[in-house]
Amino acid sequence: MGVVASVHVADVGPLRALRLIRSVPTPGSIDGLRHANLAVAQPLRSGRGLPSLNAGRVGFIGFWDDDAALERFLDGDPLAASFRTGWHARLEPLRAFGNWPGLPDDIARERTTSYAGPAVVLTLGRVRFHRVPQFLRTSKRAEVAAHEAHGMLWGTALARPPFVATCSLWQSTKDLATYAFGRRYPGHPAAIEADRANPFHHQSAFVRFRPYAVAGSLGGTNPLPAGVVEGTVREKELHRGQQ
Numbered sequence: 001m002g003v004v005a006s007v008h009v010a011d012v013g014p015l016r017a018l019r020l021i022r023s024v025p026t027p028g029s030i031d032g033l034r035h036a037n038l039a040v041a042q043p044l045r046s047g048r049g050l051p052s053l054n055a056g057r058v059g060f061i062g063f064w065d066d067d068a069a070l071e072r073f074l075d076g077d078p079l080a081a082s083f084r085t086g087w088h089a090r091l092e093p094l095r096a097f098g099n100w101p102g103l104p105d106d107i108a109r110e111r112t113t114s115y116a117g118p119a120v121v122l123t124l125g126r127v128r129f130h131r132v133p134q135f136l137r138t139s140k141r142a143e144v145a146a147h148e149a150h151g152m153l154w155g156t157a158l159a160r161p162p163f164v165a166t167c168s169l170w171q172s173t174k175d176l177a178t179y180a181f182g183r184r185y186p187g188h189p190a191a192i193e194a195d196r197a198n199p200f201h202h203q204s205a206f207v208r209f210r211p212y213a214v215a216g217s218l219g220g221t222n223p224l225p226a227g228v229v230e231g232t233v234r235e236k237e238l239h240r241g242q243q
Contacts, residue, residue, distance in 0.1 A: 017056050
């Protein structure tokens with residue numbers, strides 16, 4: 001496996017969260033790190049009153065040269081230690097729409113992939129400040145639709161302006177595609193159209209991943225149970241055997 005990504009989310013307390021997000025690692029500052037983002041993490045909005053905010057939850061997204069680089073980070077880096085009490089997932093990039101630092105040059109751009117199992121999706125952006133009010137209104141409708149969508153297991157929003165992102169976990173790529181592009185949940189397709197008409201971001205990407213390892217929990221729960229990930233590994237091995 002070449003380039004891999006990782007997502008780490010932990011409840012560290014408000015003061016520690018502020019200290020962590022003040023300094024985002026730069027490419028190469030950690031051996032094998034291609035790109036990183038650190039941000040405050042909050043629940044996706046559901047449309048049912050105000051969300052239950054958590055001022056002490058932070059998220060880290062990293063793109064790595066390979067799995068060995070990620071392993072070294074997890075084994076001995078102080079930043080990784082800050083997230084040890086939380087949850088993290090290792091991810092294989094499958095396809096992308098848009099561009100983001102750290103993505104492999106040869107990543108697929110087609111809407112569909114041969115992989116059909118559970119998926120993690122990152123939406124990544126550097127928001128244009130004059131578009132923030134419209135972006136928040138439009139993204140809220142997409143987040144509410146995600147809560148209603150079949151197969152959505154868990155999701156979080158992340159923000160350290162101008163960086164904004166969401167991370168969502170899906171039972172299958174079919175469920176994901178139905179939410180992202182179908183008419184059943186119009187919030188997300190409407191957000192795509194609004195962005196095309198007048199872009200919200202200076203730079204953005206929608207990236208689909210295969211999760212191949214998960215560890216830890218949030219509030220005592222693993223958002224993507226290990227049994228689900230084991231299924232993705234078996235499916236990948238079967239696919240390779242048929243090639």
